[in-house]
Amino acid sequence: MDCKKVFLMRAKRKLMQKSMAIRDIISRLALPLLVTASLVGCATPTLRGTGDLGVVIERATGSVQILDTTHRSSLGKVNGLGDLSHASVSYSRDGRYAFVFGRDGGLSKVDLLTQSITHRVIQAGNSIGGAISQDGKLIAVANYEPGGVRIFSVDDLTPIADIPAVGANGKRSKVVGLVDAPGRRFVFSLYDAGEIWVADMHKPQQPILHKFTDVGKEPYDGMITSDGHFYAAGLFGEDGVALLDLWNLQAGVKRTLVQVGRHGEKLPVYKMPHLEGWATTGDLIVLPGVGQHEIILADQNTWQEVARIPVAGQPVFAIARPDNRQVWINFAFPDNETVQVLDLPSRSIVKTLKPGKAVLHLEFTPRGDQVWVSARDDNRIDIYDPETFEHIGRLPADKPSGIFFTSRANRTGL
Amino acid sequence: MDCKKVFLMRAKRKLMQKSMAIRDIISRLALPLLVTASLVGCATPTLRGTGDLGVVIERATGSVQILDTTHRSSLGKVNGLGDLSHASVSYSRDGRYAFVFGRDGGLSKVDLLTQSITHRVIQAGNSIGGAISQDGKLIAVANYEPGGVRIFSVDDLTPIADIPAVGANGKRSKVVGLVDAPGRRFVFSLYDAGEIWVADMHKPQQPILHKFTDVGKEPYDGMITSDGHFYAAGLFGEDGVALLDLWNLQAGVKRTLVQVGRHGEKLPVYKMPHLEGWATTGDLIVLPGVGQHEIILADQNTWQEVARIPVAGQPVFAIARPDNRQVWINFAFPDNETVQVLDLPSRSIVKTLKPGKAVLHLEFTPRGDQVWVSARDDNRIDIYDPETFEHIGRLPADKPSGIFFTSRANRTGL
Numbered sequence: 001m002d003c004k005k006v007f008l009m010r011a012k013r014k015l016m017q018k019s020m021a022i023r024d025i026i027s028r029l030a031l032p033l034l035v036t037a038s039l040v041g042c043a044t045p046t047l048r049g050t051g052d053l054g055v056v057i058e059r060a061t062g063s064v065q066i067l068d069t070t071h072r073s074s075l076g077k078v079n080g081l082g083d084l085s086h087a088s089v090s091y092s093r094d095g096r097y098a099f100v101f102g103r104d105g106g107l108s109k110v111d112l113l114t115q116s117i118t119h120r121v122i123q124a125g126n127s128i129g130g131a132i133s134q135d136g137k138l139i140a141v142a143n144y145e146p147g148g149v150r151i152f153s154v155d156d157l158t159p160i161a162d163i164p165a166v167g168a169n170g171k172r173s174k175v176v177g178l179v180d181a182p183g184r185r186f187v188f189s190l191y192d193a194g195e196i197w198v199a200d201m202h203k204p205q206q207p208i209l210h211k212f213t214d215v216g217k218e219p220y221d222g223m224i225t226s227d228g229h230f231y232a233a234g235l236f237g238e239d240g241v242a243l244l245d246l247w248n249l250q251a252g253v254k255r256t257l258v259q260v261g262r263h264g265e266k267l268p269v270y271k272m273p274h275l276e277g278w279a280t281t282g283d284l285i286v287l288p289g290v291g292q293h294e295i296i297l298a299d300q301n302t303w304q305e306v307a308r309i310p311v312a313g314q315p316v317f318a319i320a321r322p323d324n325r326q327v328w329i330n331f332a333f334p335d336n337e338t339v340q341v342l343d344l345p346s347r348s349i350v351k352t353l354k355p356g357k358a359v360l361h362l363e364f365t366p367r368g369d370q371v372w373v374s375a376r377d378d379n380r381i382d383i384y385d386p387e388t389f390e391h392i393g394r395l396p397a398d399k400p401s402g403i404f405f406t407s408r409a410n411r412t413g414l
Numbered sequence: 415m416d417c418k419k420v421f422l423m424r425a426k427r428k429l430m431q432k433s434m435a436i437r438d439i440i441s442r443l444a445l446p447l448l449v450t451a452s453l454v455g456c457a458t459p460t461l462r463g464t465g466d467l468g469v470v471i472e473r474a475t476g477s478v479q480i481l482d483t484t485h486r487s488s489l490g491k492v493n494g495l496g497d498l499s500h501a502s503v504s505y506s507r508d509g510r511y512a513f514v515f516g517r518d519g520g521l522s523k524v525d526l527l528t529q530s531i532t533h534r535v536i537q538a539g540n541s542i543g544g545a546i547s548q549d550g551k552l553i554a555v556a557n558y559e560p561g562g563v564r565i566f567s568v569d570d571l572t573p574i575a576d577i578p579a580v581g582a583n584g585k586r587s588k589v590v591g592l593v594d595a596p597g598r599r600f601v602f603s604l605y606d607a608g609e610i611w612v613a614d615m616h617k618p619q620q621p622i623l624h625k626f627t628d629v630g631k632e633p634y635d636g637m638i639t640s641d642g643h644f645y646a647a648g649l650f651g652e653d654g655v656a657l658l659d660l661w662n663l664q665a666g667v668k669r670t671l672v673q674v675g676r677h678g679e680k681l682p683v684y685k686m687p688h689l690e691g692w693a694t695t696g697d698l699i700v701l702p703g704v705g706q707h708e709i710i711l712a713d714q715n716t717w718q719e720v721a722r723i724p725v726a727g728q729p730v731f732a733i734a735r736p737d738n739r740q741v742w743i744n745f746a747f748p749d750n751e752t753v754q755v756l757d758l759p760s761r762s763i764v765k766t767l768k769p770g771k772a773v774l775h776l777e778f779t780p781r782g783d784q785v786w787v788s789a790r791d792d793n794r795i796d797i798y799d800p801e802t803f804e805h806i807g808r809l810p811a812d813k814p815s816g817i818f819f820t821s822r823a824n825r826t827g828l
Contacts, residue, residue: 049464049510096463182737227738323596366824410780
């Protein structure tokens with residue numbers, strides 16, 4: 001805690017400036033001053049609400065910046081988070097702590113108020129993301145190596161349960177697409193085994209597993225609709241989506257949207273779209289076409305394709321503005337300087353923006369008054385008014401990727 | 415700030431216990447200690463996140479209790495809020511401040527962390543509710559007397575704008591059903607004039623008003639769908655609902671759901687249902703039947719009736735569990751000891767609870783792991799697990815009515 005030391009040094013210096021008599025007793029004062037310093041903690045942590053905070057991942061430096069959307073500012077930086085070349089974040093239910101999932105298997109608990117890491121474990125060799133349980137008590141991490149899900153206490157990252165992902169083929173599989181679901185459940189996909197598992201966490205130490213086998217080849221990511229009703233896994237080894245109705249597990253996994261896939265790899269896939277970026281907008285689901293220069297609109301009830309919209313490149317994220325009227329889309333290389341805005345009522349692209357080099361992610365404030373865009377190769381975040389497209393802010397950041405606001409704490413599947 | 419004094423006294427006492435030499439220099443140390451004390455602030459307001467907080471209105475005593483949903487506890491009480499016999503709450507975008515709208519025209523800004531009122535104004539003679547703008551900068555209050563909307567700065571409740579509700583009939587009207595809407599707008603209804611107004615707040619000091627006249631007799635409350643697409647006002651003077659598509663103001667106000675009304679007052683209406691309690695669940699809208707012992711299900715796209723479900727009494731609030739699968743309903747006198755749970759897939763009542771005497775309100779935690787129920791005449795709040803219906807907590811409260819969690823800060827129309 002550097003700031004504590006600074007505080008102590010400053011206090012000592014002030015005393016030194018007094019008389020020699022005081023200097024004599026500095027050693028005796030050290031204890032109460034230390035007590036004071038620990039009461040104060042860092043001078044920085046102001047009493048404040050956490051509803052307007054967030055973090056941005058700085059992938060090259062293994063750090064996060066803490067963001068304030070009210071003042072469109074950065075409050076500080078937390079280092080020491082390991083390899084963040086593919087990282088994501090979940091939030092504690094009080095919005096104070098960010099759980100950062102690193103590529104190197106690191107799981108870190110970051111306190112946004114004191115701007116420090118309170119706990120950190122290397123829980124696997126290679127991990128891909130995580131989720132927090134509906135009640136806010138458990139953190140689950142999806143691992144590639146060793147393949148499986150590990151579950152920890154949010155309080156101190158104590159291990160609670162370990163779920164090795166051994167498929168029906170007897171082999172351990174990489175785990176992808178891990179999400180939380182209502183009813184104290186986690187849902188995830190086994191990439192190598194082609195399976196979807198539902199873990200019932202009513203007894204956290206003894207998860208009950210519902211396994212769905214033969215769901216399709218190579219599920220590469222998964223998402224849950226915002227109401228927690230459907231879990232969908234995108235298939236890489238074949239065209240289509242594996243769909244599970246979480247209100248009716250007995251019905252099993254169905255194959256749908258077989259048009260969504262690569263169609264024999266007409267185009268090389270530069271970057272797999274993130275399914276978390278599938279926008280669900282009431283009655284429509286908005287999917288990035290894999291390897292296609294198009295966005296697919298499907299009916300959220302029937303999961304049948306409704307329309308295709310041509311766009312500027314291979315879409316990566318398709319993220320709905322919180323009012324569900326427009327969807328903002330970013331793209332894979334070589335079109336990753338572009339962001340397009342799809343208007344759903346007219347089904348047309350109403351705006352093309354060039355925010356910067358290598359746009360990796362975008363995040364809306366929860367009521368949609370701002371959208372924050374990370375431009376990795378320009379080392380900055382740009383902020384826009386989603387209604388007018390006006391540029392309303394810019395912050396420097398070191399190779400920024402994902403932006404995550406604390407409002408995610410209130411939502412299922414984020 | 416009493417706690418600062420306590421802190422200072424304790425620090426001095428510690429030093430006094432050292433040598434006389436130290437005592438000599440206490441006066442010189444007073445300045446740095448004071449600085450320290452102001453850095454610490456009160457010992458009481460702990461550094462903490464605000465995402466798991468809320469308040470309950472205590473109507474008889476003009477107070478609120480501050481609630482913590484992680485520990486299912488009450489953190490304290492704030493008094494001096496005036497007449498809360500009909501009160502509601504909006505939250506600042508950081509989740510730290512509750513804006514409490516009292517019946518007596520009082521508007522109070524309550525700091526949940528220091529548990530104190532930071533600002534309070536009596537802004538009208540009789541008010542009915544309020545809303546916070548999409549960007550979190552403006553608080554609007556709907557007034558009966560004098561009829562109109564007044565708008566204040568969230569920072570210090572400085573008046574920003576005043577919108578007298580003079581209808582096309584030339585008379586000043588009571589204002590009801592005030593909500594915030596995307597695009598920096600407020601929407602509200604004029605009870606006496608039968609009008610709906612949209613106030614565009616792009617220039618906060620000079621609201622631009624879009625007025626829709628002749629929308630139907632006596633709109634008594636209004637609501638906005640969770641995506642901010644539709645504004646609906648329930649009509650008291652005739653059967654039906656006045657509906658405005660906020661994506662297409664040119665289309666004007668349409669009359670719909672004419673079956674929803676009282677049908678010639680077959681039953682006396684003991685308590686008007688709150689439209690804010692209309693549950694929107696993706697493709698269904700769930701409405702309490704006015705004066706009827708039934709719940710009406712309507713299609714959210716066509717606003718046509720789909721089904722009617724018989725229930726235990728005249729419904730007041732019909733509130734969707736955050737996963738949209740079930741709707742919890744409370745009732746007017748004499749059935750106000752009962753809460754029923756409607757399962758939407760099966761369209762049947764799956765649970766009848768008797769939480770206590772005079773159940774006035776219920777509120778879900780944002781991801782649906784808990785539901786808090788206020789029982790006014792039993793002077794308590796009861797907490798249930800919405801999945802199992804298990805009773806998981808109880809807190810004493812003084813004639814509790816509305817319960818409001820800070821997650822409302824992230825939602826449109828709340």
